[in-house]
Amino acid sequence: MALSLILTLVLVVLCAFFSMSEISMMAINRYRLMHRARNGDKSARRVLALIKRPDRLLGVILIGNTLVSNIAASLTTQMTMNTFANSSIAALIATTILTVAMLIIGEVMPKTWAALRPEQVAPPCSRILTPLLACCFPLVVMVNGISNYLLRLCGLRQLKNEEPAMSSEELRAIVSDAGRLMPARNHSMLLSIIDLDKSTVDDIMVPRHEIDGIDLDWDDVTLLAALRRTQHTRLPVYRSTINNVVGILHIRNVPEIINQPAQLSAAIVAAICAPYFIPESTPLHTQLLNFRQHGRRLGVVVDEYGEVTGLISLEDILEEIVGDFTAHVQPSQAGIFEEESGCYRIAGSTLLRDINRHLGWQLPLNGPRTLNGLLLEHLENLPQGPITMRIDNYQFEVSALQHNAVVSARCWKLDPADVRYQRSSHAHR
Structure with missing residues (x-):
């Protein structure tokens, strides 16, 4: 027993x-x-x-x-x-x-x-x-x-485990779950690298209306003034219109050009390198490899019709991974100003990505790139005067309009209780 x-x-x-x-x-x-x-x-x-x-x-x-x-x-x-x-x-x-x-x-x-x-x-x-x-x-x-x-x-043919392959979403989930196993800075950089394939060049480029360049049709006095006041390392050089870019000028060549005032335009043309054009739909991770392959640091972004839509640099892509290189970037530099009431007055030309980054919001990024574009897309017409609207959990008051565009708007994030109340009231009505 x-x-x-x-x-x-x-x-x-x-x-x-x-x-x-x-x-x-x-x-x-x-x-x-x-x-x-x-x-x-x-x-x-x-x-x-x-x-x-x-x-x-x-x-x-x-x-x-x-x-x-x-x-x-x-x-x-x-x-x-x-x-x-x-x-x-x-x-x-x-x-x-x-x-x-x-x-x-x-x-x-x-x-x-x-x-x-x-x-x-x-x-x-x-x-x-x-x-x-x-x-x-x-x-x-x-x-x-x-x-x-x-x-x-029953239809099962593969009986041996292959080395598992992971999608970007699965890799993102693993990195997100790592938590305390890696420093917060490394965690953020890894997520940014994974998300590069979700963003394209036109998401982070400098838009056309903000491009600083040199027009060869300017007179010598204007050219000299532009060369002396520039704060950029590289400048696009064009004739008459930005759509006619003839080259990229590096700032290191400016002293030699200024010393030849009699032949200023010719000196600029001799110092520039050929422009590098990039389709606006190029994914960021692809463009990062292209910059390395072509040995370039600045590209001119063009649309499907060949029109110049902006500029993008290698530093712009790196900032998407490691964050802003400038240690103390203030929201006001991106067109975001906080009011005493806790609301924000935001310029219509401010990029939605910058708003999300500075304020921790989650405005949709799968459509327009600027606040003006987002508001006009949801209004579906040009407002004739001040108007208030809600997009997801955010409230917007459009008060300043100029040239068929939103100049600025007051914005704030709604309390979740207010959102539920508004939805229930709407459903009751």
Whole structure:
């Protein structure tokens, strides 16, 4: 009786081992496991070798688990029939107790532990599963052969785990969940790099009306004044209109040009390099590689008709990754001014990306790029006077209009309770 009880307890423990092995092998983080394996971790390599063929791994685990459960049930039944006179009732009671023990100790507890601690459970389990798989290989192959044949009839052809590929959204989720495992600055930079493929050149370019350039048709006095007051490292050079860009002038060549006032236009033409044109729909991550491939730092952005729509520099793309290079960029420099009431007065030409960045808002970026464009898109007409409107959780008061455009607007974020009240009132009406 004592020997049978001890053997039954051992079988329950073995059942718990197989349950832990199954869950830990399936729940373990494969990317962290691959990293450890590349760094020479033998246990990680052993686990990877097992999960590479899940059909064989599950085969040996389930064969062992089924065998242990059946032996335990048979042993318990035989033990009770030999010990008690009323063997039928005793066998029923013993089987019930064994089922509860198997369920709690052999299944729920070990599987819960393995699901919460897969990286602690899987490596020790792999030390036993690897030789066990080698010993039971013929049986495993026979069982898997039958099950794999049935799976192929159901349409499953791939039975070997390929190295998992990740989408940008999955990678973003992993980086977001890293939390305290990486510094906040690195966390922000990684997310910015992942999001580069969502943004295009026209999202961050300097728009056409803000371009500072040199017009070769200007007189010499105007050209000299423009060269002396410029604060940019590179300037586009054009004739008559910005659509006719003839080159890019580097500021290092300006002293030589100024020393030749008699031949100013000719000196500028001799000092410029050929312009580099970029389609406005180019993704930022592609353009970053193009800048490197062509050895350029400034590009002229053109639309599908060849019209110049803006300028973009290598620094603009890098700022999308690491943030503004200027240490203390004030919101007022982006056209955002805070009022005493807590509202903000924002210029209509302010980029929505800058508003979101400075104020922590989430204005939509999948349409117009400026506040003026966003308001006019939602109004669907040109306002004839002051108007108030709400976009998502934000309220806007348009008060200043000029030349069919919004010059500025008062903006503030609505309290969630106010938004729910407005929606319920609208639904009631």
